[in-house]
Amino acid sequence: MDADRAFQSRLECGELLNSIPHGVALLDRRLCLVTMNRTLEAMTGYQALEARGVYGDYILRTDLGSNDQLSRQVLADGKTVARDTTIINTSRTTIPVHCTLSRLHDQQGQPVGLVMVLEDISLLQQAGPGLGAEVRSEIIGHSQEMEAVFELMAVLARTDAAVLVTGETGTGKDKIAEQLHQSSPRARHRFVKVNCGALPEALLESELFGHVKGAFTGAVADRAGMFKLADKGTIFLTEIGDLSLPLQVKLLSVLDDQEFYPVGGSTKLKVNVRIIAATHHRLREEVEQGRFREDLFYRLNVLNLHMPPLRERSGDVQLLLEHFVQHFNRVHGRNIQGVSDEARALLESYPYPGNVRELRNLVEFAVNLCPGGQLGIKDLPRYLSRQPAAPRLQRTAASLPAASALSGELRPRAWPELERQQIVDALLASGGNRTRAAAALGWGRTTLWRKMIKYQLV
Amino acid sequence: MKILLTIRGDFIAPRFDRIAEVMIASCYDRQLLEEPRSILLAESSAEKLCDLALKENVDMVICGAIEEQHYQYLRWKKVRVIDSVIGPHERVLEMALGEELAPGTLLAGVDSVGAGGCL
The missing domain is CATH 3.30.450.20 (PAS domain)
Known part of the structure; x- marks a missing residue:
């Protein structure tokens, strides 16, 4: 027996x-x-x-x-x-x-x-020698702004300090965090992602720090938290700006001592975790308004990486467009032969409040709808061609943290948007007279007419 | 015929590139000509060990794990290599003299009592 x-x-x-x-x-x-x-x-x-x-x-x-x-x-x-x-x-x-x-x-x-x-x-x-060079492998972009991000990433990957990734929604903060982990010496250990905005406070505390059996109703067994799971690896706290104030205090103590008590536990757990946090909020403003602890902000903001919005990445729309068309061709088994000139012009002049995520979704939509051949304007979502871009442009431009003032207004940095705005301003100043507007802009009347067609102002 | 055995304590060493001691035995007609002699190495290096084997004009190397490049090098230099051998070196040498030893031979008795003797 x-x-x-x-x-x-x-x-x-x-x-x-x-x-x-x-x-x-x-x-x-x-x-x-x-x-x-x-x-x-x-x-x-x-x-x-x-x-x-x-x-x-x-x-x-x-x-x-x-x-x-x-x-x-x-x-x-x-x-x-x-x-x-x-x-x-x-x-x-x-x-x-x-x-x-x-x-x-x-x-x-x-x-x-x-x-x-x-x-x-x-x-x-085998991948080791090119670790620094491969830091950008998953992220696409050749604009000056992205080159600066790649340079900074190569440095950040080699340190063990906390990193705060900021940027608008859809700019690729998650991808950056994952890439930083993959390029760091902690790559062979776990990369644990926690969305701080997705769970209520009580659940989030248990999720982050774990709990012991009997800590609360339903805690029928000990449970290791995300910090414990990420031991020796990296924990990525996304939407850190949505973290409640009591949890911010606990997080600060973990950051300082690298140890914590699980919910209901009496034994301190020690962990060795690198923290990468991300938010689309402007944390400094949150600090000023008392919604985010100042000490935690400075603790997280050891190294800051700002992801530029897509409208500021001159030339990257083109690159991403090609990439996504190829990608969705593969995924959906299609054979789309590029993008027509008109559709390309429309997509390049659009300000993308949803950034790369929005562009990706637009292309997926178009690839699915296109009967074959090239992607045309008719394959793109209608709101792109129906809605005038100018009001959207002003709204998004105003939300830009680093935008500088021009004629009392904030301006975007990408040239097509700037040029379009200049034409609108000149036309407004001349009361709609194209000859005077063209003269004010230093162009011939035909050039103005051609550009107005390009920017769909006629 | 000259035989070089890579050893650790009383056993064939697990790795060719990590050894500190070798034993060289000379034999003729399946008999030892003299008591095998031991050489302590200043450092563990597969390259230096290959040089030693050539300098000593050995005909056969008996070892544990050996990298392919060192194996091929010795073979190219007309040295017969019997690798992945696990067991007490005395018994291994006897088998080699009797032409009974093959690559991958695993002899009984390689437990911590025996292997631990060298610790």
Whole structure:
């Protein structure tokens, strides 16, 4: 009966280990191999059955110091250790691995052996030398504004300080945060994203810091919070501007001490987490109005990365347009041959209050609607051609934090919008007389007429 | 015939590039000509070990894990390499003399009691 149970338990253990996508080996107290999963069998070239009982170092063949000093140290003091190392398998191939060694205990808390997890990092290492250069791989843009962002990202990826990403909605703050994590030394650990605006305060506290069993009604078991899950990795707090004031205090203490109490818990948990926060709010104004704590603002704003809105990224609309057309061609199995000149002009002159997200949705809409050939104006949403852009332009321009004043009004930086506004101003000043407006602008009457058609002012 | 064994304590070392000691045995007609001699290396290096094997004019290298490039280098230099061997070096040497040793040989007894002897 006992033998049956032992056999069953071994089967279950084997299945459990096989479900883990990294190599896992269990070693006993003498550091002899008890078992290993299929991934590790494939990595080492040895079968668990033939290797059972053999001193682990002879099977795994790592270069973690001589004579298993590290394993013995973990077995002695119980502190989990992680190291980058290599193994050489039976096919004589060297595999770079990230090895984590932890002590195993029995029900009485006595050490019974070690668990060794070996994560194949060969792909990560291949990508390694270009880490800084690859920082932009997921993000598209060649405007001056985006080049500045890429330059800053390469620097930010190499530090461990908190980063505050600001920018209007749809500018790609999430992508930037993820890319920063992927390019940082924490890349092999988890990137945990928490939307601070998506949950009510009480739930968010439990979500961020976890809770212990019985902390509140429904807390039937201990639950690790996002901070704990992101240990050694990066936590991305998006919509940080929507965080309530009491939670801001708790977050500040975590940022300062890197430790916290789970909800209802009496044991402090220590974590090593890099924080990236993002918001579309203007946090400095929120601070002035007392809605955001000043100390937290300064703590988060160690490094600031501002994502420029699409209307300020001259030339990027064109680039993104091509990219999204190709992308949705692939996704929806279409064969759209580019964009017609009129549709392109319309899309380039549009101010995009929803930024890249809006452009992406517009293109997806058009790709789905277009019967074939080129995307035309008729395939674009009607509001684009129906609604005059000028009032929208003024509204969005006024919301720009960095816009400078021109003739008492705030102006956008992209040339097509600026030129259109100049024409409107000149026409207003001349009372609608095109000859006088053209003279004021320093153009011929025909040039003015041509540009008015271009900007749909006739 | 000269045989070089990479060793750690009483056992064949797990990795060719991480060893600090080698044993060189000379034999003729399946018999040892003299007591095998040990050489302690100043540093662990696969390249230096390959140089040593060539300098000593060995005909056979017996080791644990070895990288493909070092394996191919020794083969190119007409050195026979028997790799992925796990076991006590005395027994391994006996098997090598008797022409019974093959790559990947795993001998019993490589548990922590034996392997730990060198710790």
